[in-house]
Amino acid sequence: MYDHHTLLYFSHRLYSHELTLEENKQIYGKCINQHGHNYVLEVSVKGAVDPKTGMFINITELKSIIATEVLDILDHRTLEDLEPLKGIVTTTENVAVWIWGALHKKLGNLLFEVKIEETEKNFVIYRGE
Template identity: 50%
Template sequence: MILRKEYGFEAAHFIHNHPGKCRNLHGHSYKLFVSLDGAVNPETGMIIDFDDLSKVVVEKVIQRLDHRFLNDLIPLSTAENIAVWIWDELKPSLPLLSQVEVYETLDNCVIYRGA
């Protein structure tokens, strides 16, 4: 079964080597979807409690990215590199992590399933 939860954060960045306007400082209202793939625990009836998942995601990712300058943590802060950074932060605490989706805008998204 796949469990998927949505989060959001606001952040600024620039892409220093971009040939267009993205090389300038700008911000986004990011959407993040975190997916876990695993069996339902027969004792709890869940893969993981949504609150337990949120504790990890908020601590490891949201608190560190929300209202921040992304280039301080991710120097080449493309959506692709942001997704990899998020994966790397979450995977040690969420072994059932199967996918992260990072929406930079409503219609631009990257999906990362680990290396």
């Protein structure tokens, strides 16, 4: 298993348009205000070591996939304004599922886990199910 971590910075708010303002306040607290984070994104791939190179995957290639499929879209943006995230409440859970989907298109079964560290204290892990 190979793990690579990257940082991304974005602005978002937690607000569901299917709920009333009161319900949103109760569920999301002060996260209904526009704010932002340093997300630490850890992407794990799993596979056999190539006997020729001694590597699972070339890390340069993995970094380039993460850059194109995730960073170029989410980094330094307001999540709610992005076409691919339209209509989703941008909780860490939902963002993790979205990132999994985006990487899975390129990595297929090599992809093992997507982990997001939203703060020093809270993490979400998604393994595709």
